[in-house]
Amino acid sequence: MPVRVETYDRTEDAARALSSSRSARFLGGGTLVMRAVNAGDQSFDTIVRLRDPSFSTIRSEGDGYTVGAGVTMAAVAQSRDLAFLAPVARVVGGPAIRNMATVGGNLFATGNYGDFTVALLALGATVNxxxxxxxxxxxxxxxxxxxxxxxxxxxxxxxxxxxxxxxFRFLKVSRVKPKGVSVMSIATYLPQSGGRVQGARVAYGSMAPHPVRATGVERALDGQALDAAAIDRAAAAATQGLNPPTDAIASGWYRTEVAGVHLKRLLAGERR
Ligand SMILES: Cc1cc2nc3c(=O)[nH]c(=O)nc-3n(C[C@H](O)[C@H](O)[C@H](O)COP(=O)(O)OP(=O)(O)OC[C@H]3O[C@@H](n4cnc5c(N)ncnc54)[C@H](O)[C@@H]3O)c2cc1C
Structure with a gap:
């Protein structure tokens, strides 16, 4: 089936083209969309592109940063402002993928992909x-x-x-280094006040159909000093309420067994 490509200069026009047809896909970096085209995916017949330069900018605003959906992992890795996210961007695929893969595309990545989104979830980002x-x-x-x-x-x-x-800490667990996909990824944001964790946010990738919060871990850490006892309690709650999937990378049983071990290492500062 031929695929039509529509390119727009104005955001409103691209948004309208996308929303008016279920068989249209937006093209970010295309690392997943073009793979689908090459594999003969018949679920879409139109590709929508946007040429607005503001789509690929990083702006400092108030207490944070607004990162355009078209910003690539390579650009995040090089940004001085986003230095805290650079270690996350650097583990998405290899250099060729990072030069194309966008922040917006990562939000929609399924399966063992979506590592960057796990970090955004732990940090409490908002999507515009x-x-x-x-x-x-x-x-x-x-x-x-x-x-x-x-x-x-x-x-x-x-x-x-x-x-x-x-x-903020992040860990990607993969079998093949440095470019393997995730067995799981873990991001923790544990701000402290008076030596105790206040407002813990902990997120996993590859442990559910999309990145999820580890609410049992958050409950175990909130209001606690981040000492060995609290870390042990958090590790014991690592998969509370979760039913990790089985896929080509790992079984749900394996993910359940090892999640606490990796979480404990991350919380203890042994791995980042
Ligand atoms: C070899 C290889 C290795 C990979 N390794 C990793 C990895 O280690 N970690 C990881 O997280 N991912 C990995 N990926 C997956 C992918 O590269 C990333 O998730 C990337 O961030 C997807 O972004 P993209 O811009 O290429 O998405 P695209 O392919 O352009 O789009 C993906 C989906 O998102 C939608 N989309 C994109 N941008 C927008 C937008 N602004 N608004 C609305 N919808 C949008 C598209 O329509 C499509 O449905 C890998 C992929 C490959 C091929």
Missing amino acids: LAGSSGRGIPIDDFLRDRERHATSLVLSVTVPRPREAGA
Whole structure:
């Protein structure tokens, strides 16, 4: 089936083209879309492109940064402002993928992909859609309803700046280094006040159909000093409420067994 490519200069026009047809896909970096085209995917017949330069900018705003959906992993890795996210961007694929893979595309990546989104979830980012009159959607809500947003154009994500250096940590667990896909990825944001964790956010990738919060771990850490006892309790709650999937990379049983071990290492600062 031939695929038509529509290129727009104005955000509104691209958003309209995308929302008016279920058989249209937006083209970010194309690392997944073009793979689907090459594999003969028949579920879409139109590719929508946007040439607006503001789509690929990183802006400092208030307490955080607004990162255009078209910003690539390579650009994040090189950004001085987003230095806290550079270690995350650097583990997405290899150099060729990172030069193309965008922040917006990562929000929709399924299966063992979506490592960057795991970090955004732990940091409490908001997702800004075209036509939403400036009100961002909390990333938790966006991910829960991701299917429904398949015909929306994501313009940018707003990421709060971590309050303290070291409060944000990320770990990607993979069998093949350095380019393997995730057995799981873990991101923690643990700001402290008076020596105790206040407002813990912990997120996993590859442990559910989309990146999810580890609410049992958050409960175990909130209000606690980040000492060995609290870390042990958090590790014991590592998969509470989760039913990790079995796929070509690992079984659900294996993920359940090892999640606490990796979480414990990350919390203890043994691996980042
Ligand atoms: C060899 C290889 C290795 C990979 N390794 C990793 C990895 O280690 N970690 C990882 O997380 N991912 C990995 N990926 C997956 C992918 O490269 C990334 O998730 C990337 O961030 C996807 O972004 P993209 O711009 O290429 O998406 P695209 O292919 O352009 O789009 C993906 C989906 O998102 C939609 N989309 C894209 N941008 C927008 C937007 N602004 N608004 C609305 N919808 C949009 C598209 O319509 C499509 O449905 C890998 C892929 C390959 C091929």
